Amino acid sequence: MHYVSFAELAAAVSNAGGLGIISALTQKTPSDLAEEIARCSAMTDKPFGVNLTFLPMLSLPDYPGYINAIIDGGVKIVETAGRNPQEYLPKLQSAGIKIIHKCTSVRHALKAEKIGCDAVSVDGFECGGHPGEDDIPNMILLPRAAEELKIPFVASGGMVDGRSLVAALSLGADGINMGTRFIATKETPVHENVKKAIVDASELDTRLIMRTLRNTERVMNNSAVERILKKEAALGVNLKIENIINEVAGVYPKIMMEGEMDAGAWSCGMVAGLIQDIPTCRELINRIISEAEKIINDRLQRMIS
Numbered sequence: 001m002h003y004v005s006f007a008e009l010a011a012a013v014s015n016a017g018g019l020g021i022i023s024a025l026t027q028k029t030p031s032d033l034a035e036e037i038a039r040c041s042a043m044t045d046k047p048f049g050v051n052l053t054f055l056p057m058l059s060l061p062d063y064p065g066y067i068n069a070i071i072d073g074g075v076k077i078v079e080t081a082g083r084n085p086q087e088y089l090p091k092l093q094s095a096g097i098k099i100i101h102k103c104t105s106v107r108h109a110l111k112a113e114k115i116g117c118d119a120v121s122v123d124g125f126e127c128g129g130h131p132g133e134d135d136i137p138n139m140i141l142l143p144r145a146a147e148e149l150k151i152p153f154v155a156s157g158g159m160v161d162g163r164s165l166v167a168a169l170s171l172g173a174d175g176i177n178m179g180t181r182f183i184a185t186k187e188t189p190v191h192e193n194v195k196k197a198i199v200d201a202s203e204l205d206t207r208l209i210m211r212t213l214r215n216t217e218r219v220m221n222n223s224a225v226e227r228i229l230k231k232e233a234a235l236g237v238n239l240k241i242e243n244i245i246n247e248v249a250g251v252y253p254k255i256m257m258e259g260e261m262d263a264g265a266w267s268c269g270m271v272a273g274l275i276q277d278i279p280t281c282r283e284l285i286n287r288i289i290s291e292a293e294k295i296i297n298d299r300l301q302r303m304i305s
Contacts, residue, residue, distance in 0.1 A: 162291020
């Protein structure tokens with residue numbers, strides 16, 4: 001949710017009964033993150049979290065600084081992603097912070113459990129962004145996670161409505177995590193072109209890029225993505241990140257803030273095919289709960305009887 005999960009969205013989700021998450025690395029410095037946390041705290045008295053993604057970079061962000069900003073800001077929930085967060089857990093947990101680690105496989109979820117994460121977010125192949133390299137959809141991944149894990153987990157990827165919630169619960173998850181669906185809400189501070197692109201898309205409009213780099217990303221199809229795919233087809237295993245850097249690096253401000261929809265590749269889940277409107281976060285969450293209750297109390301109850 002790079003350049004999407006600002007305070008406006010996180011506060012709106014939390015005020016509506018969900019758990020809003022701020023994207024730490026969207027903020028250029030730890031002091032910027034501290035200001036964003038303060039802005040969110042002014043917009044909601046409900047709990048909210050911060051996503052801290054640990055990137056495989058030679059020049060790392062100031063992770064200790066970001067962690068200090070999170071602790072000093074009174075945030076009590078952190079979603080970690082990317083590299084193993086083990087070295088950062090003691091400081092976070094000593095501050096009373098609960099850790100949810102994002103995983104794309106059961107083996108990674110078990111590792112997160114072993115190192116002391118409090119919960120995990122299990123990402124199926126349907127998800128926007130990085131689905132891992134196993135290509136396992138949630139109909140298989142979620143029950144496998146339920147068989148193996150002792151800690152709670154939420155389902156990510158393909159989550160959009162009451163049907164998603166009931167399905168995820170029936171497969172063993174303790175809740176759902178939504179990314180793409182929340183981009184297309186009124187409070188999300190992105191350009192209307194982005195929201196319109198999601199509403200207009202079908203389930204066939206995402207593509208997988210960077211497969212030969214083993215850094216697979218599911219993105220919305222556009223002309224930049226088509227260029228990437230042509231380069232990947234031509235270069236095969238000889239593809240290097242330098243070959244596609246113009247299409248994947250530094251493009252999010254142009255897309256999300258300025259609405260230049262062909263400026264580069266941007267993460268989007270297959271669930272875009274199920275998104276038909278742009279509600280408020282409260283309308284969306286209330287609708288999901290209402291739909292879920294109706295499915296459980298009507299459709300499923302009839303099947304039992």
